[in-house]
Amino acid sequence: MSQRLTIALDAMGGDKGPDMVIAGADIARERHPQVHYLLFGDTARIEPLLAQRPALRAVAEVRHTPDAVAGDAKPSVALRAGRQSSMRLAIDSVAGGQAACVVSAGNTGALMAMAKFVLKTIPGIDRPAIASFFPTLRGESVMLDLGANTECQPENLVQFAVMGAVFARTALNLSEPTIGVLNIGSEEVKGNEVVRAAATRLREMPLPGRFHGFVEGNDIATGTVDVIVTDGFTGNVALKTAEGTAKLFTEFLRRTFQSSWTARLGYLLARGAFKRLKQRTDPRRYNGAMFLGLRGVCVKSHGGTDAIGFANAIGVAYNLAANGFNDRIKEEMQRLADAKPLPDTKAAAV
Incomplete structure (x- = not known):
């Protein structure tokens, strides 16, 4: 696949974000060198990690977000209060056409609630x-x-x-x-x-x-x-x-x-x-659950995974976006x- 696309990452999601997310993105960069990344999260924590990975830094853009969704947050609360969170703004970038897909290792319920609210469902699909x-x-x-x-x-x-x-x-x-x-x-x-x-x-x-x-x-x-x-x-x-x-x-x-x-x-x-x-x-080989039925590719990584597992989740998102998965549905x-x-x-x- 030679198609160049942009992937949005919730850099603050997961048990070990943003360290695990940045390390995983660097592994994914080697597998898919044509991908550009939008990293949503705390710039003060992300930039030092990118400084250690100049090759990833060259294909990544950091977008500062003041908030992050807690792992134990209720979906309804996250949807209402997390409008400026790294998870929500990463999803927004897909809805706005700035990214082809989004990957997060954050709170599953919050991610589903936000993705369904922002991206909506494909015609003919009642529930993702x-x-x-x-x-x-x-x-x-x-x-x-x-x-x-x-x-x-x-x-x-x-x-x-x-x-x-x-x-x-x-x-x-x-x-x-x-x-x-x-x-x-x-x-x-x-x-x-x-x-x-x-x-x-x-x-x-x-x-x-x-x-x-x-x-x-x-x-x-x-x-x-x-x-x-x-x-x-x-x-x-x-x-x-x-x-x-x-x-x-x-x-x-x-x-x-x-x-x-x-x-x-x-x-x-x-x-x-x-x-x-x-x-x-x-x-880790099977990491990366897809939210099917939405008008945008959204992949959930296991919150406790490591860099290899997160890289595999990115690979799932890339494969679906590059092959026009939603258009096929x-x-x-x-x-x-x-x-x-x-x-x-x-x-x-x-």
């Missing part, structure tokens, strides 16, 4: 959804929603499926991604009215992919489908469960290899294999509207 990657036995999959919408109607899940399929085609380069609705069983009679009504509609639609049907929790890791659709409550529980299981497995391995001298010897002999395993399951929604008006799936669920 949080999407991210999951490692699977087959490679990677996309899952949404991961926490933005705790309660959904069938039409929300239908829209999530369309956005997720376009996301998979753009980010994973899949020509015909498979789509599944997360349920408590794969049979058509399983689940509540919402998921059954959504599945009925998805079976009838000319999707930008192929509808597989219902999938269960164990299908997430096996990679049964490329796109997993669910409500934000279930998706967030699945995400946190997967993260906790990964940490538990890592701790079990550490304790096992420290249990005896023969175990330590076994680790030394298999060190190369374990290094590859660590790289494959490294959460608009085209798909218009194509579906032209093909056949969406029925009242809310009524079908009653």
